[in-house]
Amino acid sequence: MYFMGGGIAAHVYSLVAADTLGADAVHITMRDRSHVMPDKTLCVWGEPNPVIHDAVVAEWGRLRFGYGDTSIVRELETIRYSQYTATSIRALTDSRVVVVRETGEAELPDPACDVALDSRHTDQVRRPASISLLQHFHGWRIRTNATTFDPDVATMMDFRVSQSDGVCFVYVLPYSPTEALVECTVFSAETWPQALYEDRLKVYLRDVVGVADYDVIASETGAIPMCDKQPVRQRGNAWIAIGVAGGLTKPTTGYTVARCVRDACHLMQQYRSTGTFSPPPTAHWRFDWYDRLLLRIIRDEPAVVPRILWTLFERNPVERILRFLDEETRLREELLIFWSLPWRPFLRAIVRR
Ligand SMILES: Cc1cc2nc3c(=O)[nH]c(=O)nc-3n(C[C@H](O)[C@H](O)[C@H](O)COP(=O)(O)OP(=O)(O)OC[C@H]3O[C@@H](n4cnc5c(N)ncnc54)[C@H](O)[C@@H]3O)c2cc1C
Numbered sequence: 001m002y003f004m005g006g007g008i009a010a011h012v013y014s015l016v017a018a019d020t021l022g023a024d025a026v027h028i029t030m031r032d033r034s035h036v037m038p039d040k041t042l043c044v045w046g047e048p049n050p051v052i053h054d055a056v057v058a059e060w061g062r063l064r065f066g067y068g069d070t071s072i073v074r075e076l077e078t079i080r081y082s083q084y085t086a087t088s089i090r091a092l093t094d095s096r097v098v099v100v101r102e103t104g105e106a107e108l109p110d111p112a113c114d115v116a117l118d119s120r121h122t123d124q125v126r127r128p129a130s131i132s133l134l135q136h137f138h139g140w141r142i143r144t145n146a147t148t149f150d151p152d153v154a155t156m157m158d159f160r161v162s163q164s165d166g167v168c169f170v171y172v173l174p175y176s177p178t179e180a181l182v183e184c185t186v187f188s189a190e191t192w193p194q195a196l197y198e199d200r201l202k203v204y205l206r207d208v209v210g211v212a213d214y215d216v217i218a219s220e221t222g223a224i225p226m227c228d229k230q231p232v233r234q235r236g237n238a239w240i241a242i243g244v245a246g247g248l249t250k251p252t253t254g255y256t257v258a259r260c261v262r263d264a265c266h267l268m269q270q271y272r273s274t275g276t277f278s279p280p281p282t283a284h285w286r287f288d289w290y291d292r293l294l295l296r297i298i299r300d301e302p303a304v305v306p307r308i309l310w311t312l313f314e315r316n317p318v319e320r321i322l323r324f325l326d327e328e329t330r331l332r333e334e335l336l337i338f339w340s341l342p343w344r345p346f347l348r349a350i351v352r353r
Pocket of ligand 1: 004006009104242
């Protein structure tokens with residue numbers, strides 16, 4: 001197996017290949033233009049996945065959502081919200097399977113390999129499409145002097161911040177009562193200057209969390225595509241795009257890792273039974289349509305988005321929403337979800353292009 005690009009997707013697919021086909025049966029070469037893998041905070045919800053579970057660095061059993069002047073906390077009963085890092089995923093891969101690493105540009109598949117899995121993408125992640133937005137963020141890992149956080153409650157979306165420059169929420173992953181990653185996340189067409197994210201973080205920490213005395217011990221910045229056009233995955237014979245480059249990012253949430261795990265399982269199981277590699281069919285068209293509607297609303301009516309997302313979590317069981325975001329619900333559940341939402345923006349989005 002030849003990986004063009006050796007980032008998160010390449011490591012996840014390698015782990016799944018070793019698990020499905022046997023570590024001794026797979027020969028992995030990864031070619032990346034850089035030998036340094038930038039660290040990232042990567043979160044996934046769901047049942048513990050045995051293939052990557054040993055790379056978990058933190059877990060939460062409750063999720064908080066904030067809007068207006070209130071917040072709610074929802075218990076996860078059968079699943080967990082788990083955090084990995086690029087470092088933990090790479091270390092797990094190196095402990096499970098031999099990876100030959102090459103440094104340099106990857107331009108064409110290596111003809112000696114049975115399959116090329118291509119995750120090359122540029123830093124300019126915004127794709128040409130009829131709706132092309134970004135989920136962009138900047139966060140601080142902070143340490144406080146006073147007890148500030150509940151380490152069992154991760155804040156998934158807190159809209160109690162200014163909404164003046166795009167849909168904006170804060171995401172908090174607490175690691176102890178005095179340490180947390182606090183990220184300002186935005187859905188809009190362009191990234192912000194760093195000072196703008198930092199202003200939002202300062203105001204949130206002061207006014208919502210109630211803490212003024214803290215040290216910033218690390219920071220994280222990123223941008224993920226939110227668009228309605230998916231790239232062609234089959235790039236040639238046994239040459240398949242994976243990860244962000246393969247369109248595995250859920251357009252409306254940015255979550256990619258869990259979809260890579262599912263895609264890799266499908267790809268490797270199919271290879272085990274047929275001896276050929278080909279990308280699995282895409283999800284049902286309904287989910288594609290729901291994503292398009294929400295993207296249109298984010299583009300055209302950003303002011304209503306916080307209320308829609310808040311209502312989604314406030315009026316529905318949290319695990320149903322997470323399954324919906326994983327595209328694993330049935331039509332009946334989806335109708336219940338849509339019934340609970342403010343419907344006018346969706347009607348307007350249906351008639352708009
Ligand atoms: C800061 C951040 C946090 C994120 N958090 C989450 C999260 O919590 N949960 C989630 O599900 N998703 C998350 N994502 C989205 C997604 O999971 C990550 O972007 C993830 O890294 C995608 O993996 P990838 O392999 O597709 O891309 P990357 O990890 O970016 O790997 C692509 C690799 O290709 C290499 N490359 C590019 N061009 C070439 C070339 N021509 N030749 C050779 N090598 C090349 C690059 O150097 C890079 O190493 C996050 C993204 C960011 C940026």
